[in-house]
Amino acid sequence: MSLDERYASIHKWIKTRPVEESGPLLKAKDHIVATFDAKKAIQVGSKLPPFTLSNTTGEQVTSTDLLTKAKGVTFVAISPELPDVLLSTKEKYEFKFIVLSDLGNKFAYKLGIVRGMGMILFAVSIPATILVDKEGVVRNVYVDPDYFKRLEPEVTLGWSDAL
Template sequence: MPGIKEELSATLAGFQKNAPDFAKLPINAARADVVATFDRSGVIQGGATLPEFELKDATDKLVSANDLLSQGALLITFYRGSWCPFCNIALHHLQARIDDFAAQGVTLVAITPELPDTSLTTTEKLDLKFPVLSDVGNNFARKLGIVWQQPDSLRPVFEKFGHNLPKRNGDDSFEVPVPTTLLVDKTGIVRNVFADPDYTNRLDPEVALGWTKAL
């Protein structure tokens, strides 16, 4: 299997080469804008206590932070939605290393603004064996300082490609989380943070495994 960086790079190159201008121009402009303007100082930092949450999983069951922490440390990754190819690549690579994380006593958790019906489809499509939780309205992501208000210039692009975010997310805010991964120890303390407003960059699971070995 290609490495995550190679796969992400190939996907971006394919988009730049093949995407029609009506999509490519506003998407590239919005991506450049969020990279330039995202306030990294507002992102949760290592050493902070993870805020409590209670979110529904893909089967509509409520799952709390305490439920998950009772099993040990957590590697939490936020993804924008199943419509995002870069997100799907990141989830696929995490799933491929799930046994390695388990051997370190770490549970993988994915969080998305998409409703449970949509996250269930993602779970089944990617054959994910870890919890996928729905942060409807990005309320939990907002506590971590990782919410991006996408510009309205992207709405026609999403509509053209059939990505109905109001239906998928259950609200019309057009907000998504900045892709972020947190390692949280079993006491609920955030130990490591990766947050990059350039959503074509993702944390390599190998790096995350290195984090876990320092717990």
């Protein structure tokens, strides 16, 4: 089953839930899709903004660390979740890649992939896949404010093969 098919089945399941459960989630998704401006997201050819984020054990990881030690392609997931929550997720799903915590969406804001929900201190990071070369230049970007849609892993691998 493709990633698209998995998210489509989740979306379909959510629509079967009582409106008091599904309504707020679907309304929020529709609001994000309608108001997100992809032109404000990081673009191909841009330099990746520098960052320092915590990994799942609380160790600080910088963008420079990742760019200088990469001998090929380094896959990194960045989430606004707490490091200990990310550690549980990483272990549960046996992720083999680096997982970093972006508390407060600070890095996501630099990338232009956050959408406020009209309430102070409540914002949602938009799922994005960004390929960065060893010089820190963005080579490919996929951003879709519909969080039921994600880039298929095969496409990401094709991007990296083209570097």
